[in-house]
Amino acid sequence: MSTTDLASAKPLSVAGATPLLRNIFARFGVIVVLLALWELAARLGWINTFLFPAPSNIAATIWTQSGPDGNPPYAMPMHVLRSMIRLLAGIALALIIGTVLGVLIGMTRWARMLFQPLISIFMPVPTLAWTPVLLLLTGIDDRTTIIVVFIAAVFEVIYTIVAGIEMMNVKLFWVARSMGASRLQIFFRVIIPAIFPYLITGLRLGTGYAWRALIAAEMLAASSFGLGFMIYDASEYMSTNVIYAGIVLIAVLGYLLENVLIGRLEAATTEKWGVQSER
Amino acid sequence: MIATRTPDVPPQAGGASASASRLVAFATFMLPIGALLLLWEGTVRLGLADATILPAPSMIVARAWELLNPVGSQHSLLLMHIGVSLWRALAAFVLACLVAIPLGFALGLSKGAYRALSPLLSLLLPLPAVAWTPIFLVAFGQGDITIIGVCFLGAFFPVLYSTIQGVRGIGVHAIWVVRSMGAGPMDLFRRVLLPGALPALISGLKLGMAHSWRTLVAAEMLAALSYGLGYMIFAARSYMDVSTMFVGIVCLAVIGLLIEHAIFGTLERMTVARWHSSGKVRGAR
Amino acid sequence: MSLRGFGWLKLSAFAAMVAVGATLAHAADPMSIRVGLQSVPPDEVYTSKDWGARYKLKVEHGSFSSGADILKAFIAGRVDVGNGGSGRLVTMAAQQPELFYIVAANQYGGDRYGVMVAKDSPIKTVQELKGKKIGAVTGSGTYSTFRVYLNRNGMKESDFQIVNMKVEDLRAAVQQGIIDGAVAWEPHVSIAETMGVVKRIQSMAGVNESPNFVLVNRKFADANPDAVARYIATLMDLGELITNNPKEAAKLAAGQISKKGVSVDPKALELSFTRIKMDPKVTDALLSELVPVAEAMKAAGKISAVPDFKKLVRMSFYEKALELKKASK
Numbered sequence: 001m002s003t004t005d006l007a008s009a010k011p012l013s014v015a016g017a018t019p020l021l022r023n024i025f026a027r028f029g030v031i032v033v034l035l036a037l038w039e040l041a042a043r044l045g046w047i048n049t050f051l052f053p054a055p056s057n058i059a060a061t062i063w064t065q066s067g068p069d070g071n072p073p074y075a076m077p078m079h080v081l082r083s084m085i086r087l088l089a090g091i092a093l094a095l096i097i098g099t100v101l102g103v104l105i106g107m108t109r110w111a112r113m114l115f116q117p118l119i120s121i122f123m124p125v126p127t128l129a130w131t132p133v134l135l136l137l138t139g140i141d142d143r144t145t146i147i148v149v150f151i152a153a154v155f156e157v158i159y160t161i162v163a164g165i166e167m168m169n170v171k172l173f174w175v176a177r178s179m180g181a182s183r184l185q186i187f188f189r190v191i192i193p194a195i196f197p198y199l200i201t202g203l204r205l206g207t208g209y210a211w212r213a214l215i216a217a218e219m220l221a222a223s224s225f226g227l228g229f230m231i232y233d234a235s236e237y238m239s240t241n242v243i244y245a246g247i248v249l250i251a252v253l254g255y256l257l258e259n260v261l262i263g264r265l266e267a268a269t270t271e272k273w274g275v276q277s278e279r
Numbered sequence: 280m281i282a283t284r285t286p287d288v289p290p291q292a293g294g295a296s297a298s299a300s301r302l303v304a305f306a307t308f309m310l311p312i313g314a315l316l317l318l319w320e321g322t323v324r325l326g327l328a329d330a331t332i333l334p335a336p337s338m339i340v341a342r343a344w345e346l347l348n349p350v351g352s353q354h355s356l357l358l359m360h361i362g363v364s365l366w367r368a369l370a371a372f373v374l375a376c377l378v379a380i381p382l383g384f385a386l387g388l389s390k391g392a393y394r395a396l397s398p399l400l401s402l403l404l405p406l407p408a409v410a411w412t413p414i415f416l417v418a419f420g421q422g423d424i425t426i427i428g429v430c431f432l433g434a435f436f437p438v439l440y441s442t443i444q445g446v447r448g449i450g451v452h453a454i455w456v457v458r459s460m461g462a463g464p465m466d467l468f469r470r471v472l473l474p475g476a477l478p479a480l481i482s483g484l485k486l487g488m489a490h491s492w493r494t495l496v497a498a499e500m501l502a503a504l505s506y507g508l509g510y511m512i513f514a515a516r517s518y519m520d521v522s523t524m525f526v527g528i529v530c531l532a533v534i535g536l537l538i539e540h541a542i543f544g545t546l547e548r549m550t551v552a553r554w555h556s557s558g559k560v561r562g563a564r
Numbered sequence: 565m566s567l568r569g570f571g572w573l574k575l576s577a578f579a580a581m582v583a584v585g586a587t588l589a590h591a592a593d594p595m596s597i598r599v600g601l602q603s604v605p606p607d608e609v610y611t612s613k614d615w616g617a618r619y620k621l622k623v624e625h626g627s628f629s630s631g632a633d634i635l636k637a638f639i640a641g642r643v644d645v646g647n648g649g650s651g652r653l654v655t656m657a658a659q660q661p662e663l664f665y666i667v668a669a670n671q672y673g674g675d676r677y678g679v680m681v682a683k684d685s686p687i688k689t690v691q692e693l694k695g696k697k698i699g700a701v702t703g704s705g706t707y708s709t710f711r712v713y714l715n716r717n718g719m720k721e722s723d724f725q726i727v728n729m730k731v732e733d734l735r736a737a738v739q740q741g742i743i744d745g746a747v748a749w750e751p752h753v754s755i756a757e758t759m760g761v762v763k764r765i766q767s768m769a770g771v772n773e774s775p776n777f778v779l780v781n782r783k784f785a786d787a788n789p790d791a792v793a794r795y796i797a798t799l800m801d802l803g804e805l806i807t808n809n810p811k812e813a814a815k816l817a818a819g820q821i822s823k824k825g826v827s828v829d830p831k832a833l834e835l836s837f838t839r840i841k842m843d844p845k846v847t848d849a850l851l852s853e854l855v856p857v858a859e860a861m862k863a864a865g866k867i868s869a870v871p872d873f874k875k876l877v878r879m880s881f882y883e884k885a886l887e888l889k890k891a892s893k
Contacts, residue, residue, distance in 0.1 A: 030395045031402070051418055117308045118315065124539035125532040126496040132512055132524055136332050138742060139699070139733025212407035216497040219409060223701070223728040228410075232501070235413035236632055243413045247406070254405035331759055332736050346825050356825040420636070421629060504629065511825050516732045517603065518821060518828045519755050 053241045058248060061241040075230070080249060082225040086142060087207075087214055087257075090149025094206060098154040099199065102161025103191055123155045127213045131220050141222040141229075145214060148221075152213035153206030160205070164198025165191070200266050208258045215250055227253075334522050339529060342522035361530060363506040364495060367423060371430030372491040376484065379435050383442025383483075384472065393443065404440060408433030408490070409497045421504040426495065429502070433494030434487035441483020445476030492538050496531050595791040596622035597784075600634035600643040603627070605751050605817045605833050606671060606806060606842065612820040615798035618892055621791060623798065631776075639663065644784040645795060649776035650705045654858045656779075657871035664779045665878040668796050669850055672775035673841035674768035677706045678753045681745045682738050683763050690719070690766050696744035697725045699734045705774050706749045708857075713771045738762055751836035758832035767839070775850040785881070793884035796844055800889055803842035810837035844885075846877055 218228025499509025
């Protein structure tokens with residue numbers, strides 16, 4: 001819902017910036033008011049500041065932990081960076097393998113017969129259930145979390161790409177073939193552009209699931225660094241301000257990833273190219 | 280809505296051959312799965328994979344059988360763990376519905392409230408419910424309250440969001456018309472709002488239950504103190520009882536599968552119906 | 565004045581006396597104490613049997629998933645007895661010394677920690693692991709002891725590639741060659757050895773004792789010294805069983821664990837029990853190991869001064885426990 005709103009705000013030009021600002025203000029005004037109320041309640045002692053630290057406290061925590069005084073130094077950026085690296089690595093894998101598999105399944109009968117039942121069985125399995133298995137196969141937190149991200153994202157990518165292939169005009173394919181194009185050429189010049197909007201959609205959905213899965217996997221499996229690890233570790237030491245700082249970062253980053261980043265990517269590519277996504 | 284599962288078998292008229300084709304369809308569906316299981320069993324038996332790291336399906340089934348049977352005067356341990364997990368997920372889901380549905384109606388009907396709160400909602404929606412676990416752990420420690428609390432949050436937002444969308448989707452004209460005929464709020468609710476929002480509401484409920492179970496998987500592994508599949512998995516992990524661990528994982532997976540399968544119609548909806556919807560590209564032809 | 569005709573009065577007076585006597589007897593008899601236990605084998609042995617029966621002590625078990633959780637409950641007053649060692653104990657001693665007494669030793673002994681490699685690995689000593697990957701839980705007491713060991717044997721952490729992992733994942737990683745060696749604590753080493761997939765190349769026995777102590781809530785102890793003494797007597801019994809008859813203790817622990825649905829080889833637990841020392845007597849030698857930990861924490865600015873641990877110790881309960889034990893034979 002927010003993606004279309006943001007896209008329609010057309011933030012790409014200066015003249016369009018003012019309505020954008022007004023837009024942002026109107027939308028986030030409520031959040032600001034709520035935060036102000038929370039701060040007031042904390043200062044007046046109306047609420048338990050241990051369980052609900054004041055927003056100023058949370059902000060201060062983010063600030064100090066991001067600098068050299070943090071524990072360990074530059075803690076926040078390191079945690080964020082580690083999570084981001086794991087997410088990107090997993091998504092990159094999901095994109096590559098998912099696209100190849102998706103195209104195969106969409107285009108060939110044998111691939112569909114082989115993979116369709118497997119995907120139906122494995123897709124609804126809760127992603128986190130794989131974590132203990134992965135911990136056995138590789139106890140190292142980076143590998144485990146990256147594979148979890150991969151699993152979470154790849155199904156969406158395959159699913160939407162297959163749908164995209166269905167929607168693809170088969171004549172394009174025939175024309176290219178009749179002109180003697182090789183398989184590889186067909187793949188990159190015909191198929192990929194045709195399914196591109198679906199790929200982006202699959203990417204967006206996959207990223208959403210992947211971010212969720214990553215945080216949970218980090219809480220279970222990470223021994224050092226990562227936002228999920230950070231908030232779980234903080235609960236051992238009862239540092240509620242760090243926990244809330246982490247939650248804020250996770251929420252903001254999740255929102256940005258799902259709506260803004262991909263939304264902009266969509267705007268920059270598919271809309272420019274004049275193809276609209278069906279979803 | 281039942282699409283044929285395989286492209287090879289030509290659609291045939293008549294009862295006997297129709298059920299025969301369905302049987303063939305089922306067999307073709309199970310083939311890759313069966314092959315995978317056999318492959319798995321084979322790699323472990325042949326020693327290519329270590330049974331202490333990847334137990335064979337037969338070992339997992341054997342261990343599940345052991346856990347299923349009541350030992351002495353006690354009840355079945357496996358059923359106990361499964362029961363506790365299910366109760367937690369269901370309780371969280373029911374609670375979430377009790378809060379989210381009325382709230383969803385309220386927000387859906389009030390344009391002002393919706394405009395005000397929608398940015399907050401869209402910020403909270405992508406937030407994984409498991410991220411709330413540490414706060415619950417600090418406040419309540421491990422145990423049922425934390426697990427059910429976290430799963431509640433997991434189910435709450437999807438149900439709320441779907442309810443709001445469902446209510447907002449009802450044309451305002453329908454409400455005006457019924458109101459102009461003198462309908463009171465109760466009538467309005469029963470005859471316009473509820474039926475109008477029902478499709479979105481139901482899909483929201485399905486989503487909520489699915490989310491509740493998925494969140495449970497993670498929350499139990501982090502916060503279960505005794506009983507529950509997540510607890511069983513992690514206890515087995517501490518003592519390197521790999522078979523029991525896999526039994527737990529398979530149960531989590533199967534129950535997750537059943538929930539989404541039963542809820543979302545058939546497995547076809549996820550794959551086949553979409554993939555066989557049109558006469559476009561289908562196989563190398 | 566004769567008491568004839570006041571039968572109902574006599575009867576009710578008699579009944580009242582019996583009632584009062586019964587209540588007094590009942591109140592005096594089951595002394596109770598709330599103990600925090602984890603899912604480690606010695607605690608499993610404790611849960612499996614009613615150790616307090618011999619001393620007419622009702623022990624209420626609270627189960628927790630880690631020592632840190634037990635301490636949290638201890639501080640909150642939800643349990644009367646907790647345990648703590650090194651970093652956590654030092655922090656509590658520095659911040660809340662008036663909260664507790666140290667009344668007994670829980671478990672200690674460097675043999676609890678060990679370095680393991682894959683069963684068929686050619687590596688026989690820690691020296692040979694230089695330059696290779698060693699998995700460890702870098703925040704743990706085990707790792708601190710390992711560092712002391714390295715120090716004493718002319719090695720440094722940087723001689724190895726230390727991979728930070730969780731203890732339950734070390735065995736499978738070593739087995740598959742993801743890491744070349746691992747530093748872990750009991751019972752994880754024993755279980756892995758008994759599975760036949762690793763061998764222990766180095767024990768930390770003799771490096772230090774790394775003691776864990778039994779802590780009791782001060783208010784509770786002052787009000788119920790008898791209960792505390794009886795509890796320590798049960799600890800003595802437990803220690804005796806684990807030390808003298810590890811096989812029996814292992815059977816009890818395995819049985820208790822199977823109630824969760826997990827199956828463990830009792831032989832593995834037996835092996836791990838032979839490596840743990842469980843004598844509740846608090847000695848100066850054990851206490852003195854807390855000092856370097858406190859000094860390191862002071863240097864890191866985590867505490868303001870090194871606490872006086874001796875002042876926190878109360879051996880009177882231990883002495884009483886000895887008497888009780890002898891008397892109840």
